[in-house]
Amino acid sequence: MEYTAIILFAIATCVTPGPNNTMIMTSGLNYGVRRSLPHYFGIVFGFSAMVLAVGLGLASLFEQLPILHTLLKVVGASYLCFLAYKIATAPTNPAIDSNAKPFTFIQAAAFQWVNPKAWVLAVGATATYTVASDSYGLQVLIISLIFLIFGSPCIMLWLWFGSALKRFLQKPATVRAFNIIMAALLVSSLIPVFLNLAAEFKL
Numbered sequence: 001m002e003y004t005a006i007i008l009f010a011i012a013t014c015v016t017p018g019p020n021n022t023m024i025m026t027s028g029l030n031y032g033v034r035r036s037l038p039h040y041f042g043i044v045f046g047f048s049a050m051v052l053a054v055g056l057g058l059a060s061l062f063e064q065l066p067i068l069h070t071l072l073k074v075v076g077a078s079y080l081c082f083l084a085y086k087i088a089t090a091p092t093n094p095a096i097d098s099n100a101k102p103f104t105f106i107q108a109a110a111f112q113w114v115n116p117k118a119w120v121l122a123v124g125a126t127a128t129y130t131v132a133s134d135s136y137g138l139q140v141l142i143i144s145l146i147f148l149i150f151g152s153p154c155i156m157l158w159l160w161f162g163s164a165l166k167r168f169l170q171k172p173a174t175v176r177a178f179n180i181i182m183a184a185l186l187v188s189s190l191i192p193v194f195l196n197l198a199a200e201f202k203l
Contacts (some may be wrong), residue, residue, distance in 0.1 A: 006146050014151035016086050018117040019080055019189055021048075021158040023103070026087055026182045028162025029169065042108025047122070049111045050150040053117075055126035055140030070200055076114035077193050080186060088183035093160045105143050116193045121147075 005113070015021075020043050025121045027036040061068065091100050112118045125147070169175050 002129070003142075003146070006125070006143055007150050009125065009129070009148045010147045011154060013121050014147070015154035015157065017185065017189070019083075019115050020111075021155060022117070022182050022186045022189070023087070024081065024155060025158040025162035025165075026090075026157040026179060027102045028088060029165050029175065029178060030100075032166070033159055036102045036159055036163075038105040039103035040155060041110045042103060042105040042110075043112070043155055044148060044152045045105075046109025046112040047118055047151070049109070050118060051122045051125060051147055052140060052144040054055055054122040055130065055143065056137065063120055070197070071122045071195060072114070072119070073116065073193055076119075077190050077197070079114045079192055080116075082184040084186040087186065088180045090179050116190065126199045 014111070022041060024036065024043060029037050125143050126140055128144055130136060133139075169178055
């Protein structure tokens with residue numbers, strides 16, 4: 001295995017914008033670093049577990065039953081649109097709203113399974129950086145650990161950045177504008193998924 005290439009791939013893909021990073025940055029702004037830690041750990045451990053599961057056979061299931069993958073994309077895109085709406089309409093002062101709270105660990109980990117970017121990365125990494133051999137399972141485990149070790153700091157940067165923005169975004173109207181922009185970015189990240197689904201359904 002070419003460890004350097006996998007590490008660079010993990011860093012590059014985890015530090016670039018996507019649903020996870022958009023949401024964790026928004027959580028950092030609205031709830032702070034400490035309250036967002038379960039969300040953060042849910043992402044890093046949930047995605048690593050997903051890479052392991054995909055590498056050990058889930059991808060082959062989708063090859064045999066493509067309709068399952070299509071269904072997952074529809075559900076995932078719909079759920080992300082719902083989350084974008086929730087972000088855009090989130091209270092600008094969670095402290096005075098008892099219902100306002102960040103993702104839990106379980107919610108963030110489960111979210112990976114409906115996150116289109118997570119699927120692309122998991123399938124792409126295991127397909128590109130593994131070779132058919134007796135050590136295939138070990139290769140998948142190593143890739144999963146590389147994402148955990150090197151991806152975690154990249155995602156933490158987004159959480160920290162979101163929290164740091166709080167000192168500059170003091171007015172509720174400014175926070176609202178930020179949330180709306182993040183919601184728009186989240187939806188825009190789904191454009192390739194929408195185009196792919198349109199092609200599949202020949203719309």
